[in-house]
Amino acid sequence: MEDRKKENQSMQVMKEGKFFAFLLESLKGISQIIYLENVITGLLILLAITVSSFSLGIIALLSAMIGTLVAKVGGADKILVSKGLMSYNSVLSGLVLQTFLTGPYAWIVALVGAAITAVITATLMYFLGNFDIPILTLPFILFTWFVLLSSYKLDSIKLSDSLSPQSLANWELHIEGKINLLRAAFNGIGQIFFVTEAIPGLLLFIAVFWASRKMGIYSVIGNVVACLITLALGGEHTLIMLGLYGYNAILTILAVSVVYNKKENRYAPITGVVAACMTVPLMASVSIWLLPFGLPALTMPFVLSTWLILGARKVLPNL
Amino acid sequence: MEDRKKENQSMQVMKEGKFFAFLLESLKGISQIIYLENVITGLLILLAITVSSFSLGIIALLSAMIGTLVAKVGGADKILVSKGLMSYNSVLSGLVLQTFLTGPYAWIVALVGAAITAVITATLMYFLGNFDIPILTLPFILFTWFVLLSSYKLDSIKLSDSLSPQSLANWELHIEGKINLLRAAFNGIGQIFFVTEAIPGLLLFIAVFWASRKMGIYSVIGNVVACLITLALGGEHTLIMLGLYGYNAILTILAVSVVYNKKENRYAPITGVVAACMTVPLMASVSIWLLPFGLPALTMPFVLSTWLILGARKVLPNL
Amino acid sequence: MEDRKKENQSMQVMKEGKFFAFLLESLKGISQIIYLENVITGLLILLAITVSSFSLGIIALLSAMIGTLVAKVGGADKILVSKGLMSYNSVLSGLVLQTFLTGPYAWIVALVGAAITAVITATLMYFLGNFDIPILTLPFILFTWFVLLSSYKLDSIKLSDSLSPQSLANWELHIEGKINLLRAAFNGIGQIFFVTEAIPGLLLFIAVFWASRKMGIYSVIGNVVACLITLALGGEHTLIMLGLYGYNAILTILAVSVVYNKKENRYAPITGVVAACMTVPLMASVSIWLLPFGLPALTMPFVLSTWLILGARKVLPNL
Numbered sequence: 001m002e003d004r005k006k007e008n009q010s011m012q013v014m015k016e017g018k019f020f021a022f023l024l025e026s027l028k029g030i031s032q033i034i035y036l037e038n039v040i041t042g043l044l045i046l047l048a049i050t051v052s053s054f055s056l057g058i059i060a061l062l063s064a065m066i067g068t069l070v071a072k073v074g075g076a077d078k079i080l081v082s083k084g085l086m087s088y089n090s091v092l093s094g095l096v097l098q099t100f101l102t103g104p105y106a107w108i109v110a111l112v113g114a115a116i117t118a119v120i121t122a123t124l125m126y127f128l129g130n131f132d133i134p135i136l137t138l139p140f141i142l143f144t145w146f147v148l149l150s151s152y153k154l155d156s157i158k159l160s161d162s163l164s165p166q167s168l169a170n171w172e173l174h175i176e177g178k179i180n181l182l183r184a185a186f187n188g189i190g191q192i193f194f195v196t197e198a199i200p201g202l203l204l205f206i207a208v209f210w211a212s213r214k215m216g217i218y219s220v221i222g223n224v225v226a227c228l229i230t231l232a233l234g235g236e237h238t239l240i241m242l243g244l245y246g247y248n249a250i251l252t253i254l255a256v257s258v259v260y261n262k263k264e265n266r267y268a269p270i271t272g273v274v275a276a277c278m279t280v281p282l283m284a285s286v287s288i289w290l291l292p293f294g295l296p297a298l299t300m301p302f303v304l305s306t307w308l309i310l311g312a313r314k315v316l317p318n319l
Numbered sequence: 320m321e322d323r324k325k326e327n328q329s330m331q332v333m334k335e336g337k338f339f340a341f342l343l344e345s346l347k348g349i350s351q352i353i354y355l356e357n358v359i360t361g362l363l364i365l366l367a368i369t370v371s372s373f374s375l376g377i378i379a380l381l382s383a384m385i386g387t388l389v390a391k392v393g394g395a396d397k398i399l400v401s402k403g404l405m406s407y408n409s410v411l412s413g414l415v416l417q418t419f420l421t422g423p424y425a426w427i428v429a430l431v432g433a434a435i436t437a438v439i440t441a442t443l444m445y446f447l448g449n450f451d452i453p454i455l456t457l458p459f460i461l462f463t464w465f466v467l468l469s470s471y472k473l474d475s476i477k478l479s480d481s482l483s484p485q486s487l488a489n490w491e492l493h494i495e496g497k498i499n500l501l502r503a504a505f506n507g508i509g510q511i512f513f514v515t516e517a518i519p520g521l522l523l524f525i526a527v528f529w530a531s532r533k534m535g536i537y538s539v540i541g542n543v544v545a546c547l548i549t550l551a552l553g554g555e556h557t558l559i560m561l562g563l564y565g566y567n568a569i570l571t572i573l574a575v576s577v578v579y580n581k582k583e584n585r586y587a588p589i590t591g592v593v594a595a596c597m598t599v600p601l602m603a604s605v606s607i608w609l610l611p612f613g614l615p616a617l618t619m620p621f622v623l624s625t626w627l628i629l630g631a632r633k634v635l636p637n638l
Numbered sequence: 639m640e641d642r643k644k645e646n647q648s649m650q651v652m653k654e655g656k657f658f659a660f661l662l663e664s665l666k667g668i669s670q671i672i673y674l675e676n677v678i679t680g681l682l683i684l685l686a687i688t689v690s691s692f693s694l695g696i697i698a699l700l701s702a703m704i705g706t707l708v709a710k711v712g713g714a715d716k717i718l719v720s721k722g723l724m725s726y727n728s729v730l731s732g733l734v735l736q737t738f739l740t741g742p743y744a745w746i747v748a749l750v751g752a753a754i755t756a757v758i759t760a761t762l763m764y765f766l767g768n769f770d771i772p773i774l775t776l777p778f779i780l781f782t783w784f785v786l787l788s789s790y791k792l793d794s795i796k797l798s799d800s801l802s803p804q805s806l807a808n809w810e811l812h813i814e815g816k817i818n819l820l821r822a823a824f825n826g827i828g829q830i831f832f833v834t835e836a837i838p839g840l841l842l843f844i845a846v847f848w849a850s851r852k853m854g855i856y857s858v859i860g861n862v863v864a865c866l867i868t869l870a871l872g873g874e875h876t877l878i879m880l881g882l883y884g885y886n887a888i889l890t891i892l893a894v895s896v897v898y899n900k901k902e903n904r905y906a907p908i909t910g911v912v913a914a915c916m917t918v919p920l921m922a923s924v925s926i927w928l929l930p931f932g933l934p935a936l937t938m939p940f941v942l943s944t945w946l947i948l949g950a951r952k953v954l955p956n957l
Contacts, residue, residue, distance in 0.1 A: 074635025116597070119638070123630035127450060131765060146604045152487065153603035155494050155553025165487035168790065168803035168931060175793050234793025278754070284791035285784040292611055292930055293487060311761035316712025319757070393954025435916070438957070442949035446769060465923040471806065472922035474813050474872025484806035611930055612806060 026064035028084030030091055033137075033192065034219075034251070035259045036211045037083050044207035045193060049095070051203065052195035056098055059107065060193075063087075063094025063114035070118035089121045090114040092140040096298070099194045100148060103158035109147065117143045133310060134260065137251075137299045145295050165294035177237030181227060188223040188246020192299075196242060215258055222246075222253030222276040229277045235284065248279035248302040255306045263317075271309060271319045278305045345383035347403030349410050352456075352511065353538075353570070354578045355530045356402050363526035364512060368414070370522065371514035375417055378426065379512075382406075382413025382433035389437035408440045409433040411459035415617070418513045419467060422477035428466065436462050452629060453579065456570075456618045464614050484613035496556030500546060507542040507565020511618075515561060534577055541565075541572030541595040548596045554603065567598035567621040574625040582636075590628060590638045597624045664702035666722030668729050671775075671830065672857075672889070673897045674849045675721050682845035683831065687733070689841065690833035694736055697745065698831075701725075701732025701752035708756035727759045728752040730778040734936070737832045738786060741796035747785070755781050771948060772898065775889075775937045783933050803932035815875030819865060826861040826884020830937075834880060853896055860884075860891030860914040867915045873922065886917035886940040893944040901955075909947060909957045916943045 027042030034041075050057025067090025071081045080086050097110035120139040128135050151157040186201025193204065209216035226249030230240050239245060257272030265271070282301035290297060313319045346361030353360075369376025386409025390400045399405050416429035439458040447454050470476040505520025512523065528535035545568030549559050558564060576591030584590070601620035609616060632638045665680030672679075688695025705728025709719045718724050735748035758777040766773050789795040824839025831842065847854030864887030868878050877883060895910030903909070920939035928935060951957045 071635065073637065074631070075637035076635050119627060119631045119635070122634035123627050126630045126633040130450060131768060146601065149604035149607040150600040151603075152490055152492065152607045153554060154600065155492060157552070157600075165490075167486055167488060167805055169805060171790055171803075173790060173793060233795070235791060281788040281792065281795075282784065284789075285787035288787040288790045289931065293608065308758060308761050311764045312712070312757045314764040315760035316709065316714050316757070318711065318713035390954065392956065393950070394956035395954050438950045438954070439946060441953035442946050445949045445952040449769060465920065468923035468926040469919040470922075471809055471811065471926045472873060473919065474811060476871070476919075484809075486805055486807060612927065 022065070022068065025082050025084060026061065026068050026087065028082070029064040029068055029087030030060060030084070031207075031211070032084040032088035033091060034208060034215075035254055036208070036215070038211040041207045041211045042084075044203055044210065048190075048200040048203035048207065049193055049195055052190075052197055052200045055107075056095060056194065059094045059098045059110050060091055062111060063091045066090060066094075066111060066114040067118040067121075070115050071122070074119070074122065076122065086118060086121055089135075089137060089139040089143075090117045092137060092299075093117040093143050095194045096140070096144045097147060100144075100160055100163060100296070101151070101158060102160045103156075105156055106158070109157055113143065113147060131311075133307060134255075136255070136303045136306060138303050141298045141300050141303065144298060145290075145293075148295055149293060159294075163294045163296065166291050168288065168291055171288075171291065173236070175234055175236045177241065179231065179237050179240060181224065184227050184241050184243055184246060185220070185223050187241065187243025188227070189219065189243070189250055191243040191247035192251065201243075212258075215254055218253050218257055218272065219250045221273065222249040225249065225253075225273055226276050226280055229280045233280060235280065245280055245283055248283055248299060248305070249276035251299060251302040252276050252279050252305045255302075256309050260306075260310055265318065267318055275305045275309045278308070341384070341387065344401050344403060345380065345387050345406065347401070348383040348387055348406030349379060349403070350526075350530070351403040351407035352410060353527060353534075354573055355527070355534070357530040360526045360530045361403075363522055363529065367509075367519040367522035367526065368512055368514055371509075371516055371519040374426075375414060375513065378413045378417045378429050379410055381430060382410045385409060385413075385430060385433040386437040386440075389434050390441070393438070393441065395441065405437060405440055408454075408456060408458040408462075409436045411456060411618075412436040412462050414513045415459070415463045416466060419463075419479055419482060419615070420470070420477060421479045422475075424475055425477070428476055432462065432466060450630075452626060453574075455574070455622045455625060457622050460617045460619050460622065463617060464609075464612075467614055468612060478613075482613045482615065485610050487607065487610055490607075490610065492555070494553055494555045496560065498550065498556050498559060500543065503546050503560050503562055503565060504539070504542050506560065506562025507546070508538065508562070508569055510562040510566035511570065520562075531577075534573055537572050537576055537591065538569045540592065541568040544568065544572075544592055545595050545599055548599045552599060554599065564599055564602055567602055567618060567624070568595035570618060570621040571595050571598050571624045574621075575628045579625070579629055584637065586637055594624045594628045597627070660703070660706065663720050663722060664699065664706050664725065666720070667702040667706055667725030668698060668722070669845075669849070670722040670726035671729060672846060672853075673892060674846070674853070676849040679845045679849045680722075682841055682848065686828075686838040686841035686845065687831055687833055690828075690835055690838040693745075694733060694832070697732045697736045697748050698729055700749060701729045704728060704732075704749060704752040705756040705759075708753050709760070712757070712760065714760065724756060724759055727773075727775060727777040727781075728755045730775060730937075731755040731781050733832045734778070734782045734934075735785060738782075738798055738801060738934070739789070739796060740798045741794075743794055744796070747795055751781065751785060769949075771945060772893075774893070774941045774944060776941050779936045779938050779941065782936060783928075783931075786933055787931060801932045801934065804929050806926065806929055809926075809929065811874070813872055813874045815879065817869065817875050817878060819862065822865050822879050822881055822884060823858070823861050825879065825881025826865070827857065827881070827888060829881040829885035830889065839881075850896075853892055856891050856895055856910065857888045859911065860887040863887065863891075863911055864914050864918055867918045871918060873918065883918055883921055886921055886937060886943070887914035889937060889940040890914050890917050890943045893940070894947050898944075898948055903956065905956055913943045913947045916946070 027039045028037050030045050031038045031042035049060050067087030071086035076086050094110045094114040097113050124135045124139050151159045186198045187196045189204045190196050190201040223246045226246050230245040253272040253276040256275045257268050261268045279301040286297040286300045346358045347356050349364050350357045350361035368379050386406030390405035413429045413433040416432050443454045443458050470478045505517045506515045508523045509515050509520040542565045545565050549564040572591040572595040575594040576587050580587045598620040605616040605619045665677045666675050668683050669676045669680035687698050705725030709724035732748045732752040735751050762773045762777050789797045824836050825834045827842045828834050828839040861884045868883040891910040891914040894913045895906050899906045917939040924935040924938045
């Protein structure tokens, strides 16, 4: 009875034009990738992605809607859903699969993946909830690694050529290459959403500044500091230029200095910069760890660096 | 004093013919591999294993007894022991080591392994107890991986030829092969116990149906659905025929739809089928992840898929 | 105001000669590597390291001081700091990086590493605190693996030649070699601190016996038993001679039989010997697992074996 009633209600949701509310929640899911609950930011991000690739933009919106829908049907806490917190990982999974898979079924895998990621989001929320630690982008990371690995045994899932396993025994480091810090910075924020050009990068900075000037400034600082540290430590210049040493730093400095900094610590800005710097060696080591499997590091360095600080703060409160 | 008293008691257990009760507990340990606390089911499973290989049958019974004994001597909760919940992982460890090891000492390693697995069972019960999540077959999986890896550095532990490490960079997928769904189904249930023929498979289905018709039907559904999904996704036909895409699905659908489904969810049968389907890509990715180490995936896909749903249900109660 | 006040206080600490107290805490950090809170033991260990290598001794002392300082500045519990429990992992990180890195910046990486390890110590204390399980040397292990892996992508961090990745597919086992149990025993205790000679080994045994005769005796037993088990299982004789099958056994038997054995179990000495024996196959499998990455197993076998028993005791209280 109760269930039947619920079903009728959800039918009405569609009919009464509450589809618009659902769309807003989905856009918030897009903006939550950078911790913001802001429809305009979500729209600007969607625009930036669509400018870079039309199909990527479509997948982003559909993934956000699928993630939101799974959370609603599954009976998730309504506040969490309306803030976009149940669906931002689904957006990332849709984007990454559309980027790294090829062949005629890639978009089906991407959309089914968005649905499964919403379930993984719930699972990890439960497991990490015991520790009072945010799940960040872990559901998307784990899901992506599993799907990419499964492609080697399942003929219907085709990897694009950009990923190839390599033995560490054959690895050689070549760091040479030109450096242009401005382009590296635009690509850095773009890489969060799997895009790599100046216009989308600019739009993304605007999207963040629109919602919060403070967060905009921090994201620029984190990005630039990480690029400089990578240069100092002797990282590959081509990767710096692609923004691959910047995107984890942006997400980390925002998490450590702004979003999860409840008590106003005097040292929080410094801790955030240190955490952003730590994503650089973490990016290097996670990449090497994944080398034999040909997997991308995604935002794992950000997750590790942020958890490191958030966990340490419980024991070292001055951080 | 107390301890001395306990020791005398355990001596009496043997003397007073309570050995029979101990034997029943051990048989329940065998039936608990598929969640059943049923002596007849345990006997039928033991028969199925023994029909397939006499030495495997002996190891199964001895491992169950060793696991039960370690739990008793260690002072485990008596109800857990009597239900067979402390020893089913030991049975699996004994079976897997007898299957994958060779040389004159293999059976010693298998029996010592059964004892150590009982300790690992206790450890993981403690760690996962905090999360209100069942340990499933994780103790057996972790233990097996560790022993198989250690064989490369210890001359007295010899691997059989069926396991060999391979670089993912050299991997090629060939999915061709004949398909016979009936044989695949019998092998699917057989693979849970490391056997692969029609008669043992039939006996195992009888063992499950004997204890619970509902569970019997679900195990057939999970098995067949997983084989069909694997065909659709383009998995290797030879592996489907060996039942290697079916055994995780059987365990998963039973866990999700029947055993750990406390509140009668309307969607639980569907969720169970979806979870069974998810074991297919999970089997693919876990296998690839283990490829450089030459390790078998065992029941890890089942553990991951089941935890995924059981954890998600705490946040998405309608699943 | 409050913060300014604190700063003045910490200035005074230096001025009023409280630097001496700080030095004592740092020496306790060195002795805590083998669970002891004893300044003389700390000094003897420092002497043993310095005898083996002067630069290693300097790094050990500086790392202990840095770890203690980070914990103080971070606002850690004062009792934990004064017992040396916040800094022993920093000492190990400093030692291992000085051992495995080369090039002009190695010592900077080692000292910065000591600081970061203090933060990781805090993080893991928080996460494992929920389980009532000690962190042991896990912070040092995880940190070291991450830094060593990152060296492949960062030109400024140079690995020494002793570490090289190798495909398991090309692995061949050769166990031949002379055995001298006495030298193996001295090297076994030395390897805890990355030294491998008779005089430092002797000094280290004296350091342990000085603080506790009971712990001294157990450390000899664990060491010798592990060497004999490795011989029996067919481990590489060269590794036994280097003490590489002994150091984990020493740490494990001390943890299981003495340090974390709150209730006086009758079986605790036996359990400790069994746990020490289990470090042997664990050392073998962890080494093979790390082979493709060219990483050392460090004290991971000790951590796994000790957690196994400490966790199991919660369910099997007689262990």
